[in-house]
Amino acid sequence: MKAVKVLGSGCANCKATARLIEQVAADRGVSVVVEKVEKMEDIARFNVMATPGVVIDGVVVHSGGIPARSKVEGWF
Amino acid sequence: MLFLAAATTLWFVLYLALAPLADTAVAALPVEGGSRLAESLRFFLYDTPKVLLLLAGVVMLMGMVNSWFTPERTRALLARRGEGVGNVLAALLGIVTPFCSCSAVPLFIGFVRAGVPLGNTFSFLISAPMVNEVALALLLGMFGVRVAGLYLGLGLAIAIVSGWVIGRLKMEGSLEDWVREMPHADATVGHDTLTLADRIDVGFASVREIVGKVWPYILAGIAVGAAIHGYVPEALMARFMGRDVWWAVPLSVLLGVPMYANAAGIIPVVEALLAKGAALGTVLAFMMSVIALSLPEMIILRKVLKPRLIAAFVGVVATGILVVGYVFNAVL
Numbered sequence: 001m002k003a004v005k006v007l008g009s010g011c012a013n014c015k016a017t018a019r020l021i022e023q024v025a026a027d028r029g030v031s032v033v034v035e036k037v038e039k040m041e042d043i044a045r046f047n048v049m050a051t052p053g054v055v056i057d058g059v060v061v062h063s064g065g066i067p068a069r070s071k072v073e074g075w076f
Numbered sequence: 077m078l079f080l081a082a083a084t085t086l087w088f089v090l091y092l093a094l095a096p097l098a099d100t101a102v103a104a105l106p107v108e109g110g111s112r113l114a115e116s117l118r119f120f121l122y123d124t125p126k127v128l129l130l131l132a133g134v135v136m137l138m139g140m141v142n143s144w145f146t147p148e149r150t151r152a153l154l155a156r157r158g159e160g161v162g163n164v165l166a167a168l169l170g171i172v173t174p175f176c177s178c179s180a181v182p183l184f185i186g187f188v189r190a191g192v193p194l195g196n197t198f199s200f201l202i203s204a205p206m207v208n209e210v211a212l213a214l215l216l217g218m219f220g221v222r223v224a225g226l227y228l229g230l231g232l233a234i235a236i237v238s239g240w241v242i243g244r245l246k247m248e249g250s251l252e253d254w255v256r257e258m259p260h261a262d263a264t265v266g267h268d269t270l271t272l273a274d275r276i277d278v279g280f281a282s283v284r285e286i287v288g289k290v291w292p293y294i295l296a297g298i299a300v301g302a303a304i305h306g307y308v309p310e311a312l313m314a315r316f317m318g319r320d321v322w323w324a325v326p327l328s329v330l331l332g333v334p335m336y337a338n339a340a341g342i343i344p345v346v347e348a349l350l351a352k353g354a355a356l357g358t359v360l361a362f363m364m365s366v367i368a369l370s371l372p373e374m375i376i377l378r379k380v381l382k383p384r385l386i387a388a389f390v391g392v393v394a395t396g397i398l399v400v401g402y403v404f405n406a407v408l
Contacts, residue, residue, distance in 0.1 A: 011178040021101075040181050040379050041254055047261050049147040049186035050179045062172065065148065 002076070004034045007043045007063075009051035014038075014052040017066050021054070024069065031074040077272065087133055091126070098122035098219055118300040122220045127294055128355070132283050134213035139282030140275040142174040147183055147239070154200070159243045162196040167235035170203030177205060181380055188251065189261040202393060203235035203259020206368040210286060211339035214294070218347060227360060233397035234364070241392050242313050250385035270360035290340035297344035301351060313321045324358045326400035329394055332365025357404025364397045 004021055006016025018034050026034040035056075037043055042045055050064030067068055098121040107114045150173045154166055160380050175183070181202065187197040207228060216224040248256075270278075318324070349359045374386055379390070 007182075009178055009181070011176075013176075015176075040185075043182050044185040044189075044255075044258060047186065047189070049151065049183045050174070050176070050181055053182075064179070 006053040008051035017052040026074045098112035116302045130217040131213045136279040138209040143278040145172045157189045163199040163239045164278045166196040170200045198242045199239025207231040228299035228331035238392045249381040268324040293340040328362035329365040357401040361401030
């Protein structure tokens, strides 16, 4: 079980990122819990400067724009 | 590398071939040569691919440059600078760092936490949306080098001076308390592992994303331009937005604040205003105000700034735009 956090203020790119992650994880048969972090204070604590950002098990793995599918596949 | 050279050559060949192609296309259509309709058609058929091609070229180039200037790298460059030189550098980096207004707050906090002075952070935040590659490419394609160059120079000047003034005002106390209480963050840069091929991919991705998003606005803008080109008499707007109307500049800035559009969306309006005889300074002031001062962005920034600081930000930037509008109208 991987805990994934998508950091972003709720913009279209953030939603697309969350969907992409859920989809790739499902394709790979990895069980994930995707949580959207939308509060600015919480986003800032991760020291991420461009949204959407992605945090997996507490580590920032991506920031700025929708990640490429190949990149997401590399996480699972 | 070879691929880049080939792509660049192809781009130039296409660009040069546009005018004769448009002529041929118009000649082949069943409209009377030299008529108003033919004029309008030629304008549309020539300008549309020209502007799209310019936009694709500039966005491709900037996409590749952007892949180097990540927000983290820009922050590291700015964290070591004081005011003055730092304002200039921040405004310049605002052009080349990828920026989306939805990231304005995390970026702002990231800069402040790493010790980038407040005024320099503002220079960046003003320049990033206002002086961007889409605005420049469109101005270049539709109004020529002079207008694009003036917009670039004056936009940078406003970002530099406004940021410096905000820095002088010493308003660090007007950041929201939770922002000030954030622990210091080191401005570290991860190792950059992108190859040239990766950067080309990034460039193409941004062309797909940006050109895919803005082309309807460009078509609308050029269609407006083409219609005006053939039919509408000039000087219709001159009475309201002409050079002699002193209140036109402040009114344009005021009108621009509640309006929110990206650079592409505002272009049709700019095209229409200019073609009908509005003064260039007034129109550029309007465009800058729409892009750089927007209510939605202020509402976003309100999460980290107290109202006093937002008011100072709006006041300083609006003054800068006003000065630019007047100077422009007086000089040209």
